[in-house]
Amino acid sequence: MFKTRLTELLGVEHPIIGGAMAYLSTAELAAAVSNAGGFGLIAGVTCTRDELREQIRACRSLTDKPFGVNIALIHRDPDKINQDIDVVVEERVKFVETTALSPEPYVKLLKEAGITVLHKCATVRHAESAERAGVDAVTLVGYEAAGHTGLDDLPLSIMIPLAVDSLKIPVIAAGGVGDGRAFVSALALGASGVQIGTRLMASHECPASVTFKDWLLQTQATDTIYVERSLNRAYRVRRNEAAEKVLQLEKKGITMAELLPFIGGDRLRKVLFEDDVEAGVVPCGQVAGLIDEVMSVNEIIDRIISQAQDIVGRLHSS
Numbered sequence: 001m002f003k004t005r006l007t008e009l010l011g012v013e014h015p016i017i018g019g020a021m022a023y024l025s026t027a028e029l030a031a032a033v034s035n036a037g038g039f040g041l042i043a044g045v046t047c048t049r050d051e052l053r054e055q056i057r058a059c060r061s062l063t064d065k066p067f068g069v070n071i072a073l074i075h076r077d078p079d080k081i082n083q084d085i086d087v088v089v090e091e092r093v094k095f096v097e098t099t100a101l102s103p104e105p106y107v108k109l110l111k112e113a114g115i116t117v118l119h120k121c122a123t124v125r126h127a128e129s130a131e132r133a134g135v136d137a138v139t140l141v142g143y144e145a146a147g148h149t150g151l152d153d154l155p156l157s158i159m160i161p162l163a164v165d166s167l168k169i170p171v172i173a174a175g176g177v178g179d180g181r182a183f184v185s186a187l188a189l190g191a192s193g194v195q196i197g198t199r200l201m202a203s204h205e206c207p208a209s210v211t212f213k214d215w216l217l218q219t220q221a222t223d224t225i226y227v228e229r230s231l232n233r234a235y236r237v238r239r240n241e242a243a244e245k246v247l248q249l250e251k252k253g254i255t256m257a258e259l260l261p262f263i264g265g266d267r268l269r270k271v272l273f274e275d276d277v278e279a280g281v282v283p284c285g286q287v288a289g290l291i292d293e294v295m296s297v298n299e300i301i302d303r304i305i306s307q308a309q310d311i312v313g314r315l316h317s318s
Ligand SMILES: Cc1cc2nc3c(=O)[nH]c(=O)nc-3n(C[C@H](O)[C@H](O)[C@H](O)COP(=O)(O)O)c2cc1C
Pocket: 018, 019, 020, 021, 022, 024, 043, 045, 070, 072, 099, 120, 141, 144, 145, 146, 147, 174, 175, 176, 177, 195, 196, 197, 198, 199, 201, 282, 283, 284, 285, 286, 287
């Protein structure tokens, strides 16, 4: 029922992308999204070269449906980007989502390898430059979303209409989608599909601990905050002790290097897998306030689509 330019581009049934989530978007989660008719992404950012290769091969063994790899264009370690690109080319991955910095230096190489390139960014300006660079579709991250959302602070209700008026390529809405209501509204705004992250954390296939998932279910819509504002970035995370500590340090003028220990690696793993939900900063979207059940990925996607069909039917008949 929801055939769009995105379902055509990706060759999938539903215009729903499972957003890549550091440590969580493993082969199992990505394959579950693809098997449910959506489009799964493996998070490259937290994989070594060999791990990424293994994850791609594992995903292929779990699904014969299309899936992709998310490559973070961050220059903390410049070799990492080239390493991820080498692996996706060698493994003949068909779809890549780039994110963060401009995809321009990499698009030609990826396209020459026959890869369809999606780019994720948080402002319409960046989406326009990604289109000029030759990407096939662009995902816009709204103010509502988990993780880095850019400094424009625009909700999807404003950003998606601006983007579709300006771009020719398909636009995907990321942020705040957990059910059929937000899915329909994204399509109504002109998006060709949605990307969901936070909703998938409360799935059986998400490898996070039961403690973490219980904490997520208790999260209210008002329980997320921004950190990194003092560093000219905006990172939406779940309020916890680590996030409060980061805010205090930011008031005193923390540098990015001083902040790093709080926002990645070991501390994030403690939050996600080791039952210590206060230990580190963890991305979380406002949609957490609407999530009250852990389900299979298949149930999550089925419910979004069937609720969306009901809404569209009701709108037709009213
Ligand atoms: C725990 C977590 C980790 C994330 N890690 C990444 C990442 O490594 N790369 C990335 O591009 N996006 C990352 N995201 C963002 C998601 O891919 C997705 O765009 C976002 O969650 C969509 O907003 P929503 O959470 O409101 O659905 C992460 C999100 C979460 C919740």
